[in-house]
Amino acid sequence: MSNNLTSQKLTFRELISTHSIEIPIIQRDYAQGREGKEELRKSFLTALLEAVNGKSLELDFVYGSVKNNVLQPLDGQQRLTTLFLLHWFIAIKEHKLDNDLKNILTKFTYETRTSSKEFCIDLINKGIDYNELQETDYYDKEKTKPKYNELSKTIIDSSWFFLSWKRDPTIKSMLIMLDAIQQTFQDKTEIWGKLNNISFHYIELQNFGLSDDLYIKMNARGKPLTDFENFKAKFEQYIKKVIYKTNENGEDVLDNGEKIIIKDNWEKEIIKPQETFAHKIDTLWTDLFWNYRNKENVFDEQLLNFFRAMAVINYTLKANFKDDNFRNNLDALRGSQTISFNKYLELDCFDRDYYETLKSILNKISDKSGLKTFLSDTTYVNENETFNGAIKNNLGYAELLKLFALYQYLACENDIDKTNLQNWMRIVRNLVEAHRLYYDNANTFADSLLFFSKLFPHRSNIIEYFKDYANPEDKGFPKFIIEEEKLKAELITQSDDWKEAIVEIENHPYLNGQIGFLLDWCKDEEGMHNIDRFIEYSEKAKTVFSDEGLKHFDNFLFERALLATGDYLLSKGKNYSFLINNERDISWKRLLRDDNQKRIVLKLLFDKIEITTLTENLEQIVNAFSDVNDWRYYFIKYPEIISVCGSQKLARFNDNNEDDILLLGSTMTSGFHKEYYSYSLFVELSSRLSLDESLYKDQKSVDYWKYFDLNGRQIAFDSKTKKFVWTQNREWDNKQEFENRNMAILELTKM
Structure with missing residues (x-):
């Protein structure tokens, strides 16, 4: 190999007629057109102008490596790009751009970005009519003189120009340079031939086999890739x-x-x-993600996260769930740490299906103005939230299932039938929401995902398929959830009245598809589903439940009336709750979901109330409860007791002693809590004596007495003897008993 390097004095046309010129990916973007480079730009263009006026100009060395007749410049990229733009401008201005010249100029290209490459090609082959430049009245930042950009504005407004190209730094710089070239050369005529006055010394680094590392070492301007x-x-x-x-x-x-x-x-x-x-x-995909860029006008992370979300789906569909590493791998894919390309390959996340699906999805949802959506509302899936969750990498398991169902449908359908899509997403929504509270492990998610993948081929007739062929024993969802959907599918196909009634109550935001309790309650004496009963119970449900859950009833009136109807409390560990709106074990959703004796209590209450007299009915039920020996009595009579049971409305019942009941301020007895009977006595006395709440002393241990102070006495309840007791100076070893509750009240109110 010879390292004797010789130079040739060449013009731009001579060089590009001999070799194609490709700016390599390791080079920086075109910089001479950047904002802030005005002086450099003006100085260089002035020198070029003097050359076409008759003064020869020899530029510095241009050198690079040639492979397969393609020159990749190591140095000279900036000058060659400017000369390329200048030759194009003069050619269109002087009508020199015939097919032969187009073939020559298209040999100049950029490898740094596909958009830069395609811009150069379209600029030459499609271009503009120089005689039809668009007028502009823009001004520079100081507004001291017109900002002449007729040329770039005309290019940008051309039908072939992708708006996303404006974010490509090379194209942005080229447009700025073209405006500067226009202002410098617009008054010059017949200068095409005079461009040969501009030359440079070209050196070919033969057989060097330049690597990316060598480019970086030899060219300090080489830039690392993001x-x-x-x-x-x-x-x-x-x-x-x-x-x-x-x-x-x-x-x-x-x-x-x-x-x-x-x-x-x-x-x-x-x-x-x-x-x-x-x-x-x-181009097209960049236009979409540009709408979700960060403050630095960068959307790299968002686009990578979308690829990542789709990789989570593909990995799960192909993975062996019994593999000990499955959970860890899925956690890593869904985590916040960067995933290397090799890691994706190691986990076999990519394949032809992944790519074809990804491409089809992005083609469907990409639009210059933002995300393209296909459903008129967000009842079954919020397409914007799904996409935002994907690009932020914060989708939970339930949302990932909806993402799969939605995007798989879009990917596989050329023409989107919105009715079929809505029917498909309705089934998906119902199944996912009925099981949402239980998506806390990777295997549960994987089972549901595989269920949907097997269901997917029947997406176009999903209701009929579910009615006739869905198997409640299939792994993926609990049996009763699939059975509910089969029943609804059967009723929907019976009549439009059933369809309208079911879909309407299904779409109640809190029920969110979970209406098995209504279907169960509306059966007649022969076990047949009665639509009139169904509608009646549905209307009562809408009256009782808001979008967020149980509506607000003053003084816990609904809970107290329900408790008076029967013991409906649900357990969480050792605790029982009067129920809250959103929680896996102790929510109203859980009560509505499980077909057991607890849910029957709610039906009994529904049978006692009327929509038009709801409050009066509830008050009557509370007032009618009279069994003072029933543990429920004071909960029903005194709403203040439920109010001190914390945000989760929890009470602790001792299995070995039915009279040992604690009112929990938090979720554990190690937090502050009160004792039920002593506090009920305190509340009753407070209504008579106007006692301050601070007089009741709750504790952080089950071993400590919970009591209230009154006139030098400490009054408590002893669950072992079932007696109210009192002492002084908290000497509980010397406590004394009241004969009963009434005697305690009588004596304490006399003090």
């Missing part, structure tokens, strides 16, 4: 070499730019340039 650029480059390479297997000659490129690729079955397929991954990710 995580996104690295991922994009590796993924594009993966597509070519793995997803589309290339033949021994690589990809064959046809005259019109189309590529022949080899599919998995070794059949040939033609891919149009505008359909390739490289083109889409720098």
Whole structure:
């Protein structure tokens, strides 16, 4: 190998007529057109102007490596780009841009970004009419003189120009430079031939085989690639070499730019340039993600997170759930730490299905103005929230299931039938929401995902399929959830009245598809579902439950009336709750979901109330409860007692002593809590004596007496003897008993 380097004095046209010129990916973006480089730009263009006025100009050295007749400049990128733009401008201004010259100029391209490459090609082949420049009245920042940008404005407004290209730093700089070139050369005529007055010394680094590392070492302006650029480059390479297997000659490129690729079955397929991954990710898809950029106008993380969400789905569908590493791998994919491209490959996240699905989805949902949606409302899935969750990498298991169902449908349908899509997402919503509180482990999520993947082929007739073929024994969802959907499908197909009634109450925001309790309650004496009863119970449910859960009833009136009807409390560990709106074990949703004696209590109450007299009915039920020996009595009579049971409305019942009941301020007895009977006595006395709440002394241990102070005495309840007791100076070893509650009240009110 000879290292004797010799230079040639060449013009731009001489160089590009000999070699194609490709700015390598390791080089920085075109910088001479950047904002803040006005002086450099003005100085260089002034020198070029003097050259076309007759003064010869020799620029510095341009050198690089040539492979397959393609020159990749190591130095000279900025000057060559400016000369390329200048030649294009003079050619269109002087009507020199014929087919021969187009063929020459299209040999100049950028490897740094597909968008830069395609802009250069379209600028030459599609271009603009110089005689039809658009007028502009923009001004510079100081507003001291017009900001002449007729040329760039005309280019940007051309039909072939992608708005996303404005975010490509190279294209942005090219547009600024073109405006500067126009202002510098617009008054000059017949200067095409005089461009040959501009030359440079060209040195070819023969057989150097320059690597990226060498470029960086030799060119201090070489720039490291971002995580996104690295991922994009590796993924594009993966597509070519793995997803589309290339033949021994690589990809064959046809005259019109189309590529022949080899599919998995070794059949040939033609891919149009505008359909390739490289083109889409720098044009249409970029237009979408640009709407979700950060304050620095960067959307790399958002786009990578979308790829990541789809990788979570693909990994789960293919993974072995019994593998000990499955949970850890899924946690890593869903986590906040960066996932390397090699890690994706190691977990087998990528394959042809992944890529084809991803491409189809992004093509469907991408629009310059933002996310393209397909459903008129958010009843079954909020398409904007789903997409935002994906690009922020914060989707829970339930949301990931909806994402899969929605995007898989969009990916597989050329023409989106919105009715079929709505029917499909309705079933998905119902199943997921009925099981939402239990998506706390990877295997549960994986089971549901596989269930939907097997259900997916029947998406176009999902209601009929569910009615006739869905198997409640299938793994993926609890049996009773699938049975509910089968029943609804059967009723819906019976009549439009059933369909209307079911869909309306299903879409109640709190019930969210979970209406098994109504279907159970509306059966007649023969076990047949009665639509009139169904509608009646549905209307009562809408009266009792708001979008967030149980409506607010003053003084816990509904809870007290329900407790007077029967013991409806649900357990959480050792505690029992009067129920809250959102919690897995102790929510109203849980009461509505489980078909057991607790839910029957709610039905009995519903049978006693009328919508028009609801409050009066509840008060009558509370007032009618009279069994003072029933543990429920004081809860029903004194709403203050429920109010001190904390945000989760918890009480602790001792299995070995039915009279040992604690009112929990938190979820554990190690937190402050009160004793039920002593506090009920305190509340009753407070209504007579106007006692301050601070007089009751709650404790942080079950071993300590819970009591209230009154006139030098400490009054408590001894659950072992079932007696109210009192002492002084908290000497509980010397406590004395009241004969009964009434005697305690009588004596304490006399003091």
